[in-house]
Amino acid sequence: MDVKATLVRGGTSKCWLFSAVDVPRERGTLEALLLAAYGAADSRQIDGVGGATSTTSKAAVVGRSRRDDADIDYLFAQVGIGERSVEWGSNCGNCATAIALYAVTKGLVPVAGDVTRVRMHHLGTGARLDGLVATPGGAVPVEGHATVPGTEAEGVPVGLSFLDADGRTTGSLFPTGVRRELLRAGSRDVEVTMIDAGAPLVLAAAGPLGLTATETVEELAPHLGDLIDVRAAAAVAMGLRRPDEPVRHAVPKVGIVGPPADHKTDDGRVVLEEDVDLVVRMLSMFDVHPVIGLTSAVGLATAALEGGTLVSAVARPGLDGVVRLGTPGGVVTVTVSEDGDGHREVTVQRAARVIADATIYTPELV
Amino acid sequence: MDVKATLVRGGTSKCWLFSAVDVPRERGTLEALLLAAYGAADSRQIDGVGGATSTTSKAAVVGRSRRDDADIDYLFAQVGIGERSVEWGSNCGNCATAIALYAVTKGLVPVAGDVTRVRMHHLGTGARLDGLVATPGGAVPVEGHATVPGTEAEGVPVGLSFLDADGRTTGSLFPTGVRRELLRAGSRDVEVTMIDAGAPLVLAAAGPLGLTATETVEELAPHLGDLIDVRAAAAVAMGLRRPDEPVRHAVPKVGIVGPPADHKTDDGRVVLEEDVDLVVRMLSMFDVHPVIGLTSAVGLATAALEGGTLVSAVARPGLDGVVRLGTPGGVVTVTVSEDGDGHREVTVQRAARVIADATIYTPELV
Numbered sequence: 001m002d003v004k005a006t007l008v009r010g011g012t013s014k015c016w017l018f019s020a021v022d023v024p025r026e027r028g029t030l031e032a033l034l035l036a037a038y039g040a041a042d043s044r045q046i047d048g049v050g051g052a053t054s055t056t057s058k059a060a061v062v063g064r065s066r067r068d069d070a071d072i073d074y075l076f077a078q079v080g081i082g083e084r085s086v087e088w089g090s091n092c093g094n095c096a097t098a099i100a101l102y103a104v105t106k107g108l109v110p111v112a113g114d115v116t117r118v119r120m121h122h123l124g125t126g127a128r129l130d131g132l133v134a135t136p137g138g139a140v141p142v143e144g145h146a147t148v149p150g151t152e153a154e155g156v157p158v159g160l161s162f163l164d165a166d167g168r169t170t171g172s173l174f175p176t177g178v179r180r181e182l183l184r185a186g187s188r189d190v191e192v193t194m195i196d197a198g199a200p201l202v203l204a205a206a207g208p209l210g211l212t213a214t215e216t217v218e219e220l221a222p223h224l225g226d227l228i229d230v231r232a233a234a235a236v237a238m239g240l241r242r243p244d245e246p247v248r249h250a251v252p253k254v255g256i257v258g259p260p261a262d263h264k265t266d267d268g269r270v271v272l273e274e275d276v277d278l279v280v281r282m283l284s285m286f287d288v289h290p291v292i293g294l295t296s297a298v299g300l301a302t303a304a305l306e307g308g309t310l311v312s313a314v315a316r317p318g319l320d321g322v323v324r325l326g327t328p329g330g331v332v333t334v335t336v337s338e339d340g341d342g343h344r345e346v347t348v349q350r351a352a353r354v355i356a357d358a359t360i361y362t363p364e365l366v
Numbered sequence: 367m368d369v370k371a372t373l374v375r376g377g378t379s380k381c382w383l384f385s386a387v388d389v390p391r392e393r394g395t396l397e398a399l400l401l402a403a404y405g406a407a408d409s410r411q412i413d414g415v416g417g418a419t420s421t422t423s424k425a426a427v428v429g430r431s432r433r434d435d436a437d438i439d440y441l442f443a444q445v446g447i448g449e450r451s452v453e454w455g456s457n458c459g460n461c462a463t464a465i466a467l468y469a470v471t472k473g474l475v476p477v478a479g480d481v482t483r484v485r486m487h488h489l490g491t492g493a494r495l496d497g498l499v500a501t502p503g504g505a506v507p508v509e510g511h512a513t514v515p516g517t518e519a520e521g522v523p524v525g526l527s528f529l530d531a532d533g534r535t536t537g538s539l540f541p542t543g544v545r546r547e548l549l550r551a552g553s554r555d556v557e558v559t560m561i562d563a564g565a566p567l568v569l570a571a572a573g574p575l576g577l578t579a580t581e582t583v584e585e586l587a588p589h590l591g592d593l594i595d596v597r598a599a600a601a602v603a604m605g606l607r608r609p610d611e612p613v614r615h616a617v618p619k620v621g622i623v624g625p626p627a628d629h630k631t632d633d634g635r636v637v638l639e640e641d642v643d644l645v646v647r648m649l650s651m652f653d654v655h656p657v658i659g660l661t662s663a664v665g666l667a668t669a670a671l672e673g674g675t676l677v678s679a680v681a682r683p684g685l686d687g688v689v690r691l692g693t694p695g696g697v698v699t700v701t702v703s704e705d706g707d708g709h710r711e712v713t714v715q716r717a718a719r720v721i722a723d724a725t726i727y728t729p730e731l732v
Binding site for chain 2: 007009012013014039041042044046047048049051052053055056142143151152153154155353354355356357358359360361363364
């Protein structure tokens with residue numbers, strides 16, 4: 001059969017986006033279509049449009065929403081590479097920015113002023129998130145000049161925005177009741193802020209650990225054990241696990257922070273002190289994250305703007321709603337604002353570009 | 367800008383094919399277009415339609431030919447991965463099969479009976495080669511069930527055909543004047559046939575070397591030195607280099623052959639003795655070739671059908687124009703025929719499939 005699709009880059013991912021009206025509604029049939037379209041059975045995806053890497057074997061089905069609080073409903077699919085499987089349970093911030101641009105480009109959401117808000121509902125997890133697409137002069141953008149860490153390619157500025165992200169996991173923004181404290185981790189006391197915004201995070205001051213948080217991924221390698229200890233202790237302190245439960249390595253997110261400073265990115269580009277408001281190095285499981293996760297960026301920016309935290313203590317003084325995070329991959333800019341009802345909205349600046357519109361032909365579906 | 371293109375799999379490669387009327391004629395502008403369309407500057411080709419591997423970063427420009435002996439002129443481009451470069455000087459048999467299917471599908475060449483011949487002229491090297499596209503019942507095929515070694519994906523049967531391939535490099539089919547001989551290589555005499563068909567080839571009998579030519583790539587590794595010696599000696603014997611010139615490792619092609627036998631492919635599939643007419647293991651520079659090169663397949667089949675060669679001596683007796691070669695990747699079928707004027711045509715059976723038709727949007731060209 002044949003099916004229409006649009007290839008959109010969101011940040012450092014490529015996603016084929018399908019209109020909900022063009023694909024089967026029944027999940028098994030939809031999976032068969034995606035597997036055939038991507039050539040998923042082959043480990044090189046040589047017989048389809050897949051790119052045979054985790055960041056280029058993503059798809060989404062996008063349609064108008066019937067919900068009052070959303071414009072768009074979408075399904076996100078991680079399509080198998082070398083296996084006939086489709087995973088629907090995860091979400092992808094990069095693809096969400098691609099979907100927001102697609103929704104505006106295809107007229108699913110009318111352009112509204114210089115920035116068009118696309119209210120998105122992820123059917124896989126129930127998450128609500130907003131894309132803020134630059135539509136300067138009220139026009140649908142064909143290209144833009146925004147970039148994200150990880151690629152020099154330019155795209156249309158798209159903010160990915162998290163509403164009411166405070167306390168989503170633990171019930172409160174500061175689950176331990178204080179904004180800054182000494183945490184016993186391994187054999188020492190470490191100065192940390194534990195915060196639940198976007199995701200539960202524990203952030204340690206780099207200085208007392210003999211670090212600056214401008215280290216390269218390589219330079220940080222000998223210190224990973226300390227940070228893993230901090231994560232394990234914080235999980236208990238934040239109520240994410242009982243002391244007698246086994247250690248989990250995915251929550252909370254752990255990192256170190258330091259004051260603005262000149263530094264180099266991992267690919268050798270110079271970043272000046274004046275271009276960042278703080279520097280940060282996060283862990284992803286047992287490695288240093290090459291940039292920073294989107295939800296971690298939300299927590300960092302929130303902590304930087306909340307008085308009394310260790311993060312606001314090291315951050316550039318006088319921040320006014322915009323926080324520029326110096327990461328190993330480059331600068332990530334986060335905007336924090338509040339609507340009239342006191343709802344906090346945290347927006348990570350991203351970029352997206354429409355690469356191609358296509359009709360995809362699949363082999364006979366089996 | 368935007369440009370139309372069609373993604374076609376040819377064998378184990380994916381190629382984006384552009385119509386000559388849709389792209390700039392000036393080479394520099396055309397290169398800029400391809401670099402932008404593929405996102406070539408990025409090592410993951412994340413901002414374009416490229417697949418970021420050598421077999422998925424190929425393109426061709428296809429148009430009607432003004433030559434009497436060709437229907438189609440084409441340019442083949444190997445597009446850079448992580449660099450702004452386009453290489454025009456090589457050819458790609460896989461893409462040539464894709465181009466033949468494209469030419470029939472897009473109506474550049476009218477369907478003619480059950481098999482439609484597409485006479486192709488490669489502008490980069492001046493080579494002429496023919497694609498024989500299965501058009502059963504005179505209809506343009508949407509899908510087919512042919513496969514090639516290296517992928518289980520099915521496609522339309524497309525034969526890639528070489529006309530008058532004998533003696534192209536050296537001037538004669540058997541450059542040493544005999545069909546079978548003992549060649550002094552290193553410290554021993556090896557029984558070989560040296561032939562120039564498709565490409566110059568030296569083929570040794572596996573048996574006297576203590577081998578069967580059904581070995582896996584791994585099992586052959588300890589014997590590579592012997593074959594490299596044979597190649598070096600054959601180059602002199604075939605007049606491809608003088609004894610005082612340095613050894614080149616690209617010519618002639620070297621391999622071992624043996625009689626039909628049950629064996630396993632490198633990915634573990636069983637091939638029965640009755641499904642092959644001979645078994646062969648070729649070298650590619652300093653490694654065992656995972657399958658067999660197209661031009662080597664031409665030479666093997668020619669040698670198998672010429673009486674008095676070592677290859678015909680080990681091949682299944684009574685071959686009648688079709689030779690099934692047992693390779694580490696699976697069976698490659700080659701057909702040899704002669705037209706009324708005594709011109710020999712050697713056709714390697716391949717498969718191709720149209721994956722997508724697209725409009726590709728490029729960033730502003732620089």
